[in-house]
Amino acid sequence: MFLPRSTFQLAALCITLFSSLVWFFSSHAGVGAFEHTVGSRYIRYSGSRFPPPDITSIQAKVNIDEPLDDPIWDTQNRTLGFQKIYAISMPHRSDKRDYIALMALVSGLDIEFADGVNGSEMHPKAFPSFWKGNVALGDYGVWRAHLNVYQHMVQNHIQSALIIEDDADWDILLKPQMLSFSRGVRALQGSTLPLHSPYGDSWNLLAIGHIGANNKPNKPQRYYVTPNDPTVVSEARRTWSRKPDLSTEKLGGDHTRVVMEISKFTGAAAYGLSLRGAARLLYDQTMLPNAQAIDVAMLALCRHDEVWNEPFCLGAYPMIFGRYRAIGPQDKDSDRRASSNEDKPGSGGFQDTAQRTEAESEFTVFPVSLNVGGLLKGETKFRANDPARDLMKEVDLSTFEFPRGEVVSVEPEEYANRQEALRKVEAENHGKEEKD
Numbered sequence: 001m002f003l004p005r006s007t008f009q010l011a012a013l014c015i016t017l018f019s020s021l022v023w024f025f026s027s028h029a030g031v032g033a034f035e036h037t038v039g040s041r042y043i044r045y046s047g048s049r050f051p052p053p054d055i056t057s058i059q060a061k062v063n064i065d066e067p068l069d070d071p072i073w074d075t076q077n078r079t080l081g082f083q084k085i086y087a088i089s090m091p092h093r094s095d096k097r098d099y100i101a102l103m104a105l106v107s108g109l110d111i112e113f114a115d116g117v118n119g120s121e122m123h124p125k126a127f128p129s130f131w132k133g134n135v136a137l138g139d140y141g142v143w144r145a146h147l148n149v150y151q152h153m154v155q156n157h158i159q160s161a162l163i164i165e166d167d168a169d170w171d172i173l174l175k176p177q178m179l180s181f182s183r184g185v186r187a188l189q190g191s192t193l194p195l196h197s198p199y200g201d202s203w204n205l206l207a208i209g210h211i212g213a214n215n216k217p218n219k220p221q222r223y224y225v226t227p228n229d230p231t232v233v234s235e236a237r238r239t240w241s242r243k244p245d246l247s248t249e250k251l252g253g254d255h256t257r258v259v260m261e262i263s264k265f266t267g268a269a270a271y272g273l274s275l276r277g278a279a280r281l282l283y284d285q286t287m288l289p290n291a292q293a294i295d296v297a298m299l300a301l302c303r304h305d306e307v308w309n310e311p312f313c314l315g316a317y318p319m320i321f322g323r324y325r326a327i328g329p330q331d332k333d334s335d336r337r338a339s340s341n342e343d344k345p346g347s348g349g350f351q352d353t354a355q356r357t358e359a360e361s362e363f364t365v366f367p368v369s370l371n372v373g374g375l376l377k378g379e380t381k382f383r384a385n386d387p388a389r390d391l392m393k394e395v396d397l398s399t400f401e402f403p404r405g406e407v408v409s410v411e412p413e414e415y416a417n418r419q420e421a422l423r424k425v426e427a428e429n430h431g432k433e434e435k436d
Helices: 007-026 030-043 071-076 096-105 137-156 176-190 277-285 294-303 367-375 416-435
Strands: 084-089 112-115 160-165 205-207 221-226 256-261 271-274 313-317 324-327 360-362 382-384 395-396 407-409
Touching: 071 176, 084 096, 084 137, 096 367, 137 160, 137 277, 137 294, 176 256, 176 313, 205 294, 256 271, 271 277, 277 294, 294 313, 313 360
Parallel strands: 084 112, 084 160, 205 313
Antiparallel strands: 160 271, 205 271, 221 256, 221 407, 256 313, 324 360, 382 395
């Protein structure tokens, strides 16, 4: 053991020990050195270092000519300009959470999971006192899960959120789509700068993941119309029953997307909600005797929006978000259909003989779900979902530019369907007069 034999040696030893301690606890050694070296490379990035290439660096080109201080630029961020993106998913559906996590990664999105609710495990006192429609535990669970998100938004003052279900799918051109959609809903609101939200500041609900919607042809309307939109599914693929009246040349075209006021819509795979919209939905479903299946509840608010003295629902038709159907038993598609919303222990799950041998994407043209592998490889060219009927057989992300839409105004008498209906009424009235 070394012992100092003089004052000089003692002083030297003290200096050495002090220097060692300073070095160890500094940001360049010991724990600090580990954090500096590993942290700056893999955990966080300092201004003096460049991060490794992003796996989502290959994105479609967008043309934004709005001022740099316009929040419309936020449509290209990791939450599409919303404060949050929530995916509602049952805690035990780790399979669906895997899909969403991968799809979010290759899309450059940050998606948080919100737990779904098992209707059979709700406390009896938590059931709504008044329920419109048939009572089903699956509907109760879905209803409560969505309301939990609204409650969270209200309690934490979340200004806006995109809410999706865990079977939602979207296009690899989602960010250009949302840029175009934001221009449309702003035009419908008459929005002018300054704005807080890229979608304007006067909206409640944005219906972008429905399964069919109606417009309001009985009164003068403004629409934002984008002809030749390659992400619009062809008419032959529109298997849903609820469709708007687009019987005017201003809104025509097999591959035209319109942004419009919505009177009704079906399905809730994806929708945007402002804080005001969340509060109004929560109020309507909990403090008024209006509780019902959540998509029907939203439909009712869209239909009777005169209560709020403004349009409650704006949306896109056809829809922007579709649905992903994974390989395997078709009974795994939805938890809502199961009476208890969960797998019974030892049952192997709610599976039957119907097996899906290939993954499918409904209502999308260039679905991210079916192209995760190509995006992970850094590919830029992708085939359409249905090349024979979709507008473009293939898209190249490195060169493609999204078409620009325009605002059109339509009067009630311009709809051919309405004209035909009026002629029928006139003919019926004329027939009655002749009989009299």
